[in-house]
Amino acid sequence: MWFLVILIVLFWGIWGFVEKLALFNGTPWQTLFAFLFWTALFFLPFTIIMLYRKQGWNGFKISRKVWFWIFFAVITDLLAVLAFRYALLKGPTGIIIAVTAVYPLVTVLLSRIFLKEKISKLQYTGVGIVCLGLFLLSL
Amino acid sequence: MLAVLIAIVIVFWGLWGFAEKKALEHGTPWQTLFVSLVWKTIFSLPVITLMLYFLEGLPGFNIKIPVWTWMLVAVFVNGVAIVLIRFALKKGGAGMVIALTSVYPIVTAILAFVFLGERLSVAQYAGIGITTLGVVFLDRG
Numbered sequence: 001m002w003f004l005v006i007l008i009v010l011f012w013g014i015w016g017f018v019e020k021l022a023l024f025n026g027t028p029w030q031t032l033f034a035f036l037f038w039t040a041l042f043f044l045p046f047t048i049i050m051l052y053r054k055q056g057w058n059g060f061k062i063s064r065k066v067w068f069w070i071f072f073a074v075i076t077d078l079l080a081v082l083a084f085r086y087a088l089l090k091g092p093t094g095i096i097i098a099v100t101a102v103y104p105l106v107t108v109l110l111s112r113i114f115l116k117e118k119i120s121k122l123q124y125t126g127v128g129i130v131c132l133g134l135f136l137l138s139l
Numbered sequence: 140m141l142a143v144l145i146a147i148v149i150v151f152w153g154l155w156g157f158a159e160k161k162a163l164e165h166g167t168p169w170q171t172l173f174v175s176l177v178w179k180t181i182f183s184l185p186v187i188t189l190m191l192y193f194l195e196g197l198p199g200f201n202i203k204i205p206v207w208t209w210m211l212v213a214v215f216v217n218g219v220a221i222v223l224i225r226f227a228l229k230k231g232g233a234g235m236v237i238a239l240t241s242v243y244p245i246v247t248a249i250l251a252f253v254f255l256g257e258r259l260s261v262a263q264y265a266g267i268g269i270t271t272l273g274v275v276f277l278d279r280g
Contacts, residue, residue: 002278004227005239011220013246015213020251022209029191030202034210035217036184042211043218044176051169062170069162070171073155074178078186080151087144099145104241106153108234115160117232126276127238133270137244139262 028085101134153237159225160233168225175221239277242270 022031051059087096108127111117119127162171191199220240227236245267251257259267 001231004223008220008223008240009243011216012243015217016247017250018213022206025203026206032187033191038211038214040180047173051173063165066162066166069158070174073158076151076154078183080148083144083147091141100148103149103152104238107156107237110157111234123277126273129273133266136262136266
């Protein structure tokens with residue numbers, strides 16, 4: 001899993017950098033629109049092809065629970081993005097980015113309560129330290 | 140008002156990782172990705188299109204070519220991460236995966252430092268060090 005985590009961190013890190021480059025030439029709403037436009041145009045067809053190649057037509061027989069939970073994920077992500085951009089309009093950028101960096105704590109708590117994931121005291125400390133580090137990084 | 144918005148961001152982004160994990164209990168990574176992109180095309184794209192129109196009017200859609208180009212690159216690199224995180228969530232716990240991958244701003248800060256010449260403050264250097272220490276704690280826990 002560590003190999004996957006390193007790749008994810010690397011690619012998301014590059015993504016943040018590329019977004020920065022795009023923002024030199026456009027507004028946040030324009031970049032978001034262009035991002036979703038390209039996603040619908042290229043990433044969705046690519047995923048359909050991959051799903052078909054990996055699982056055939058059976059891959060498209062998807063459980064209703066998947067549709068529900070992913071709908072929930074997309075809506076929460078969309079609302080978070082909208083709230084984040086409105087917060088940036090109303091308050092200081094550094095503080096908002098810094099404070100919102102604690103969101104992994106919510107995932108950890110929800111996973112502990114509802115998914116019964118076991119997390120050691122040392123790992124709880126680690127999550128807290130990561131959030132503190134991200135807070136400082138955003139200042 | 141600002142505090143409410145910040146609370147929404149923290150809770151809803153926190154919920155996102157949890158919901159993805161719940162979906163993966165009932166489907167494969169490629170299935171959840173497909174469903175996610177369908178919902179994004181149906182909901183997120185129209186909502187953001189309307190937001191762009193209301194906030195910037197029709198000139199808002201006059202988007203410069205570098206924006207289109209960089210966002211195409213952004214879709215590619217983000218896409219790789221989005222595919223991989225589903226496999227990571229399938230293998231590991233949601234709390235751990237989300238906590239570990241949340242450190243990606245370090246990579247962005249380093250790239251901005253190297254390629255854009257953005258200088259890091261003392262607090263940011265400390266942030267990189269402390270975040271790395273947190274990852275070591277997560278690994279050893």
